[in-house]
Amino acid sequence: MTAAAPIPRHYGLDWLRIGAFAILILYHIGMVFVPWGFHVQLARLPWVAIPMLASNPWRLMLLFVVSGYATRALAVRHPSIASFARGRSIRLLVPLAFGVAVLVPPQIWAELVSKYGYPGSYATFWLHDWLGFRLIGGVVPTPAWNHLWFVAYLWVYTMAVAVLLAVGGRFGGRAQALFDRVFGGWGGAVLPVLWLLLVDIRLFPGGLETHGLIDDWLAHAIYFPALLFGFGMAGSERVLGSFRRGWIVAAGIALASYAVAAALEWRWPGLAGAPAGLGTVFAGARAVQGWMAVVALIGLAERFWNRDHPWRRTLTEAVFPFYLIHQTIIILVALGLRRLGWPLAVDAAILVAATVAGCWAFYLVGRKLRWLRPLIGLRPGDGGKATI
Numbered sequence: 570m571t572a573a574a575p576i577p578r579h580y581g582l583d584w585l586r587i588g589a590f591a592i593l594i595l596y597h598i599g600m601v602f603v604p605w606g607f608h609v610q611l612a613r614l615p616w617v618a619i620p621m622l623a624s625n626p627w628r629l630m631l632l633f634v635v636s637g638y639a640t641r642a643l644a645v646r647h648p649s650i651a652s653f654a655r656g657r658s659i660r661l662l663v664p665l666a667f668g669v670a671v672l673v674p675p676q677i678w679a680e681l682v683s684k685y686g687y688p689g690s691y692a693t694f695w696l697h698d699w700l701g702f703r704l705i706g707g708v709v710p711t712p713a714w715n716h717l718w719f720v721a722y723l724w725v726y727t728m729a730v731a732v733l734l735a736v737g738g739r740f741g742g743r744a745q746a747l748f749d750r751v752f753g754g755w756g757g758a759v760l761p762v763l764w765l766l767l768v769d770i771r772l773f774p775g776g777l778e779t780h781g782l783i784d785d786w787l788a789h790a791i792y793f794p795a796l797l798f799g800f801g802m803a804g805s806e807r808v809l810g811s812f813r814r815g816w817i818v819a820a821g822i823a824l825a826s827y828a829v830a831a832a833l834e835w836r837w838p839g840l841a842g843a844p845a846g847l848g849t850v851f852a853g854a855r856a857v858q859g860w861m862a863v864v865a866l867i868g869l870a871e872r873f874w875n876r877d878h879p880w881r882r883t884l885t886e887a888v889f890p891f892y893l894i895h896q897t898i899i900i901l902v903a904l905g906l907r908r909l910g911w912p913l914a915v916d917a918a919i920l921v922a923a924t925v926a927g928c929w930a931f932y933l934v935g936r937k938l939r940w941l942r943p944l945i946g947l948r949p950g951d952g953g954k955a956t957i
Contacts, residue, residue: 576642576803580877581870582635587884589632592624594895594928597716598920601903602913604839608680608715609903611916615838619831626830626859627823627866629719633726633792634863637799640727644734654731660946661724664893667944668717672897674699676715679904681705716896718780722789725782726796745804752798753807758819758864764794765856770849795863802867809871816868819861826858889946890932898927 600607603617640657647653678694681687685706687694701711714721737744752760768790769776778788802808812819833851837843840851902923906916935945942949 575645576638578642579638579870579875580881581873581875582638582867583881583885584874585631585866585870586635587881587888589628589635590888590892592628593632594891594899594924595921596621596624596628597896597899598917598924601899601920602917608676609683609900609907611903611906612913614913616835618834618838622830622834622855623827626855627862630791630795630859631863631866632719633723633795634799634802634867636723637796637801638803639799640730640796641800641803644730650731650735650738653734654728657727657731658724659943661720661727663943664889664946665714665717665720665724668720668893669712669714672893673713673715673717675897676900677709677711677713679900681709683904683907685709714780717893718782719892721782722792723796726793729793730796730800745801748801749805749807752801753805754811757808757811758815758861761794761798761860762857765791765860766853769852769856774852775848809867812864812868813871814868816865816872819868820865823858823861823865826854826861829854830858886936886947887929887932890935891928893945894931895924895928898924 599617599621601610602612602614603621604613604615605618643657644650644653647656674695675691677699678687678691681694685708687705689697698705699711704710734741768787772790773787776787779785780788830851833840833843833847833854837847840848843851899920902920903916906919911919931945935941936947939949
């Protein structure tokens with residue numbers, strides 16, 4: 570349907586997905602301490618933003634690129650486009666619905682309690698306010714999908730790919746040849762950077778992602794092209810080869826760009842009071858850092874990590890359940906820690922330990938219960954592969 574032969578499993582990209590989600594979990598723990606604001610916070614420390622900026626520009630973009638590769642690999646295994654769309658809908662929308670109904674409400678309740686003095690119990694909130702389709706206190710919307718926006722966006726983008734395959738599938742060979750010609754060699758590194766610079770500096774200067782789907786044009790301008798790039802990359806040895814050869818240069822550029830963004834953040838936290846024009850420099854540095862990091866990491870995965878390991882299958886399967894539950898654990902533990910007044914270093918250690926332990930428990934219990942497996946993104950029966 571989309572390629573002459575099945576797309577081989579790329580173990581290096583599996584490791585990248587595992588690592589990116591691990592960083593995402595640590596990132597959300599960091600949000601409890603950063604000045605940017607979060608559902609429940611224990612502090613607002615400006616210096617925490619510096620390490621957060623190390624992964625902020627690229628982690629989600631990388632996940633969408635890897636998801637694009639996986640989407641292509643899954644598409645060619647299905648007998649029809651309709652079968653592909655139906656299978657992906659079940660594997661993504663069922664966990665999304667479960668998450669919105671069960672996993673996200675505690676996050677919203679904890680936010681209301683910690684920030685707005687919500688007086689009701691969790692049972693009261695879930696029964697009377699969660700499905701109110703309104704702003705509680707004029708601030709917090711219910712219901713919401715919070716961190717599960719990634720799953721919703723991935724489903725929408727996947728359905729868009731299915732439509733493109735249905736409409737233009739007969740031009741797939743020519744489209745792949747054009748992709749190889751445009752993005753092979755230097756094009757795969759430079760052209761996406763130019764697009765990101767255009768998006769961040771000209772099209773949406775100073776814009777923020779809303780994660781509301783309908784009004785989130787900034788996110789769509791970044792993440793949908795990233796998924797399409799991954800889709801094309803799955804059939805392009807030329808692009809993978811260029812990344813494999815150029816990862817050292819890309820890594821150096823990414824580190825230099827991060828140094829610029831970090832220096833500006835250190836001197837002017839949040840760019841408050843920064844001289845005119847430095848906001849553009851900051852945005853440009855983040856755009857360059859973002860794509861160069863993606864290129865470097867894919868190149869590393871292609872060069873060194875494209876090999877299997879006994880732990881890879883388990884970790885690949887565990888990634889989605891970890892993603893579903895991790896933020897709920899972080900927020901509820903942080904809510905409990907607020908009342909104790911312990912040193913922040915102790916709070917951080919407890920958050921890391923509790924989140925890792927809770928995620929493993931959620932996955933290990935969930936994979937044993939046949940009725941729960943589809944709800945947490947696992948295939949029915951024993952074993953299985955990751956959904957995203």
